[in-house]
């Protein structure tokens with residue numbers, strides 16, 4: 247009963263949208279929420295109690311930052327459900343192996359984020375938090391109210407309790423396993439005709455290609471939602487052409503439901519759920535690393551947690567009038583910033599942001615269908631390409647060399663050796679990173 251009430255409350259609140267008369271009122275509201283939240287966290291979590299010793303709640307911005315490794319190292323003392331890291335891993339991993347998708351420990355849902363092994367994050371969610379999440383997510387993302395019937399196709403790497411909590415009489419929810427072949431997805435989509443498709447951009451792109459070549463049949467989803475991977479400008483343009491609508495986005499990770507698009511298609515941070523401090527990077531205006539304080543989750547509190555993501559603020563305000571920060575683009579992971587040698591002897595390596603690399607490549611040729619750029623050594627990038635017309639490969643490579651050369655000139659760094667290869671990747675394989683650094687500087 248509490249869960250149903252929590253679900254409806256969050257759903258209606260998200261549906262209603264903004265409820266503050268102005269920015270100052272919103273800022274006062276969220277500040278008071280954070281201060282109240284950290285007082286509770288200090289009481290319930292031994293990890294944070296020790297970390298914040300001597301710093302009052304009102305000075306919460308002075309609390310030390312944490313990151314994934316700190317959270318995982320302190321996991322057992324950080325969460326307020328008394329669940330150890332070993333216990334949580336055992337439950338989540340065995341569920342993943344058996345694909346039973348209902349891992350829970352003493353009533354708490356245990357999830358494991360995707361990621362390289364050894365670097366996977368655990369998350370714990372209580373039934374009330376799960377209901378709140380589902381209500382908020384649907385309230386923010388459904389194109390119609392819950393009173394209409396709606397069929398959702400949700401592409402995931404592994405299902406989870408979290409997603410199965412979303413359901414009801416009018417809502418039918420289909421889980422599509424990303425590991426299944428594309429043809430199987432197409433057949434099922436044709437049979438189920440979903441109103442809403444939520445998937446990682448690489449899968450949406452494969453569906454967009456199928457649609458453009460006439461293989462998707464008459465599927466007309468009312469909404470397309472990209473999640474779990476960076477939405478690349480190249481993919482976005484192709485998807486919008488194929489589906490004839492704007493592509494919506496959900497920005498979510500183990501650390502919380504961090505953002506989603508408004509009716510105008512602008513990504514806004516969910517600042518009614520999380521407080522996001524912005525650590526601006528140097529050399530790229532408006533680009534920051536988010537430091538997250540989630541003031542709605544208590545089982546696994548997230549306070550001043552530094553993400554590994556790079557976000558770009560939108561220069562102009564969004565016409566929707568939301569007080570929540572508008573984001574131009576999620577650019578990628580901090581770990582994927584390329585580094586190049588400076589032209590000045592003895593100077594620090596120069597960061598080459600993923601967005602710079604993307605624009606240098608896709609701006610060089612309109613023939614590019616697919617690309618990936620991988621930095622494999624300090625002075626070496628490999629660029630994988632798939633072109634509309636294979637005969638123009640030589641010309642495209644020359645143009646990319648010129649455009650990377652111009653980029654390095656602008657940044658004052660030495661031009662890396664470029665090698666080219668065909669784009670080789672199947673959709674669903676693993677998370678697609680179009681710009682990826684594979685060496686540690």
Ligand SMILES: [Zn+2]
Nearest residue numbers: 508512564566
């Ligand atoms: Zn907006």
